[in-house]
Amino acid sequence: MRLTRKISARLSAGRRSRLAAPLVLLIALLTTGGVYTAFLQPANGAKTEDDAATIAKGKELFLVGCSSCHGKNAEGILTEKGNQYGPPLVGVGAAAVTFQVGTGRMPMAQPGAQALRKPPVYNEDEIKALSAFVASLGPGPEVPDPSKYDVSDATNEEIVQGGQFFRTNCTACHNFAGSGGALPGGKHAPSLEGVSARDIYLAMLTGPQQMPVFSDDVLSPEDKRNIIAYLKKSEDTPSYGGFTLGSIGPVSEGMFAWIAGIGGLVGAGIWITSHSARSKKKKEAAA
Structure with missing residues (x-):
């Protein structure tokens, strides 16, 4: 009993020592370092x-x-x-x-x-x-994990949100249908049709050439994924309105209106005048 009491007293005195806490901390650090070196460092x-x-x-x-x-x-x-x-x-x-x-x-x-x-x-x-x-x-954006641009399970709500972000941030250059468009200085915004989801995500993340950078602080990874989901949904949606004319807007539509519309009207006018009553009289007089 006396021996036990003496050992307890010495341990109690040791715990009250100023060196006890640093010593315990040192032993814990050495133990942790040893375990790390033994098991994790080789890998x-x-x-x-x-x-x-x-x-x-x-x-x-x-x-x-x-x-x-x-x-x-x-x-x-x-x-x-x-x-x-x-x-x-x-x-x-x-x-x-x-x-x-x-x-x-x-x-x-x-x-x-x-x-x-x-x-x-x-x-x-x-x-x-x-x-x-x-x-x-030097530090810079890393290649994202494929899960960030996987849109195979995107919901309708996410696709709608992606469409809203796309129309707000991207249509000024890439067109409302993602078909691209001309830019100043001989440059152009490329078409997004057929572009892989990874490349679209990387383009938003890094802002290549004249494209602005949409970092995660500007557009969150979820927002980028929703934009990609909207674009892929648009690719799979058939054109219910008929000819898309390249989906490049008023340029192709105006050209079609001039060539087909006005050209058709001119042709119809020539046909009408060639079959008028005066034309018939001239033909009868010549005969």
């Missing part, structure tokens, strides 16, 4: 090595295919007049690279007012490597 180490290899591969591809315009360190290149030959890419993030390279807009075949969509030059693995390298240069 993270392998992932780090894979990431480093992907970045290294992306840098090699970048130096060969992109550095002539964007600089060896993606710092951008200026012309003698001070214009951007190739803009800096530090901080644009993996999402911008995935969009530009994945849609074939980059690398450009030749300088122009706007990079046009074409078959991609790089495969998926190479695009991931390029994106990883550019992302390592």
Whole structure:
């Protein structure tokens, strides 16, 4: 009993010591660190090595295919007049690279007012490597998870909300039907018909070329998904009104009115005059 009391007294005295709390905290940190090192670090180490290899591969591809315009360190290149030959890419993030390279807009075949969509030059693995390298240069938007732009289970309410957002933010350039349209300076807003959900999401997230950036602070991921759902629903909806004339609005409609409408009226007028009573009399006199 006396021995037990002595041990209890010493433990009580130790708990009241100023060094007790720091000592317990140190032991807890060492224990946690040991467990992390023993079980988690090997897996993270392998992932780090894979990431480093992907970045290294992306840098090699970048130096060969992109550095002539964007600089060896993606710092951008200026012309003698001070214009951007190739803009800096530090901080644009993996999402911008995935969009530009994945849609074939980059690398450009030749300088122009706007990079046009074409078959991609790089495969998926190479695009991931390029994106990883550019992302390592500075923080920027990451490639979103596929669940963010999966609209297979979108409800009617979400589609309606997406239509409202689209008409408010996008129709000024892309047309009410998403068919695109002309812009100043020889540029144009491309058609959204047939564009993948991922590319539409990436375009809203990164704002390529003349398009504004719709970050998550401007349009939430749910809003972006609803816009995509509306566009895909519009693609699947047949034209109940007949000919769409490209769905580009008054240009094609006005041209059709002039050619078909006025042309038809002119033809009808010629036919009427050629079959009038005076024409018949002239024919009878000639006979």
